[in-house]
Amino acid sequence: MKTETTTNKVLRLGIADDHELFRKGFIAMLSGITEYEFILEAGNGQELLDKMALDTPDIVFMDLQMPIMDGIQATELAFERFPNIKIIVVSMYNEDRFVIDMLEKGVQGYLLKDTSPDEVEKAIHRVAEEGFYYNDFVSKAMHRKMATRATNKHPHFPNACNVALSPREQDVLQLICDGLSTSEIAEKLFISIRTVEGHRLRVLDKTGTKNTAAAVAFAYKNHLI
Structure with missing residues (x-):
């Protein structure tokens, strides 16, 4: 190794x-x-x-x-x-x-x-x-949790969270949830690493989370992706 x-x-x-x-x-x-x-x-x-x-x-x-x-x-x-x-x-x-x-x-x-x-x-x-x-184990666990909540909650649950992310912030958050690194996200979206980091920090600020891991959990819990 x-x-x-x-x-x-x-x-x-x-x-x-x-x-x-x-x-x-x-x-x-x-x-x-x-x-x-x-x-x-x-x-x-x-x-x-x-x-x-x-x-x-x-x-x-x-x-x-x-x-x-x-x-x-x-x-x-x-x-x-x-x-x-x-x-x-x-x-x-x-x-x-x-x-x-x-x-x-x-x-x-x-x-x-x-x-x-x-x-x-x-x-x-x-x-x-x-x-x-x-x-993959963690990603599948989060997807299963999201699917369970979507089934059990009322149909307006996806809108229960008032966090408003821009389309690009949603793109970055989705790719983070998919396990991509900052450089991989930058390459996929044709933007700079610095721009990706800026979007990530704004996601943390808007979701009130202290780190990326918590932001991803928040996103699945509140159907932001």
């Missing part, structure tokens, strides 16, 4: 999982990559937060089911205390409700524990560069 980042910065990583064998294996899996450095590991959410207060990583891999403090509560508190942190869930839970709930909380990615090493590295790279990573 080898991924080139656009900068020479070493990404500082952390992992919270109550199974030591999984933690050690996960760290060992990425240990040969010079662009990454694990600076902490924790067996529960409280231990993670305590260690982050002393040395905060760039990206944390978060299990959901842990003793003392689970990953759901730890995620909420981590975002509150460390606004610049990026969190990728790594869980055995493959139910749509967990995926959607964590995305709405603002996590930048959601991986299952049987994810391949190559995809883990791809997720790290994409989260570091783009601020989010959605694989």
Whole structure:
């Protein structure tokens, strides 16, 4: 495995999982990559937060089911205390409700524990560069949730959200939801990367979301795409 980042910065990583064998294996899996450095590991959410207060990583891999403090509560508190942190869930839970709930909380990615090493590295790279990573599993979960809500809600539900996006902002949001990177969106729409970023920031502002991951979850929840 080898991924080139656009900068020479070493990404500082952390992992919270109550199974030591999984933690050690996960760290060992990425240990040969010079662009990454694990600076902490924790067996529960409280231990993670305590260690982050002393040395905060760039990206944390978060299990959901842990003793003392689970990953759901730890995620909420981590975002509150460390606004610049990026969190990728790594869980055995493959139910749509967990995926959607964590995305709405603002996590930048959601991986299952049987994810391949190559995809883990791809997720790290994409989260570091783009601020989010959605694989097919996450995209399908969001589509299923949207379809369920469309069936169960009244026919005017798609208009229940008063967010007014321009046609180009909708185009950019749709392509983000499809998993395209900023450069891929720019190429597809024949606009500059800077213009794509401008549209993305306006989407965040209009939806009142703090990051791209939360904006995508908001978009599916409110039928903006």
